[in-house]
Amino acid sequence: MTIYPSRLIEEAVTEISRLPGIGKKSALRLVLHLLKREPEVVRTLANAIIEVREKTSYCKTCGNIADSDECAICTSHKRDKGIICIVEDSRDVLAIENTGQYNGVYHVLGGVISPIDGIGPDELSIQPLIDRLNKNPREIKEIILALSPTMEGDTTAFYVSKKIKSFSLKISSISRGIPIGGELEYTDEITLGRSILSRISYQTGD
DSSP states (O other), X not given: OOOOSOHHHHHHHHHHTTSTTOOHHHHHHHHXXXXXXXXXXXXXXXXXXXXXXXXXXXXTTTOOEESSSSOHHHHOTTSEEEEEEEESSHHHHHHHHTTTOOOEEEEEOSSOOBGGGTBOGGGSTTHHHHHHHHHSTTTOXXXXXXXXXXXXXXXXXXHHHHHTTTSSSEEEEOOTTSOTTOOGGXXXXXXXXXXHHTOEEOOOOO
């Protein structure tokens, strides 16, 4: 058990170690580093964290992170509004954008179907997607299912494809250049970019 020189340091380490990918040792190094910085620098960091939590909103159209009612991608005149890429969360949007190979828009589900975690279709942004398709039936011509090739991702892709099958549009999925069981956000940009460019027609089976 680690013995801390101060209760305040111990509390700071405990809170920072709650962040994903950061253990107690890494948290302690961060806390000790912050102790050496000027108070104003630490205060600026703290304020930035508070503001990103309290002021960041989500796009009313696609569900991506935004600074206003709509994100920069949805409001851009350079994007192809006829292609919607379905992703799990905003991290996947960032991953795909970094490839520079996609020029359509997105729809963020906010997760994947996972009965073990108590996440069903109603907890995801699937109905807003259907509403979006009903609102613009002629504008949207293709849906790309860009979900991680895990059991949960495949289950979600199958469910979404069934729900939107009645719409007269192309349903495709990214090609399997991504390892089975892998997470989309951790895939290298070249592989992810090629997977989007070489997407294939999605078959649901009847």
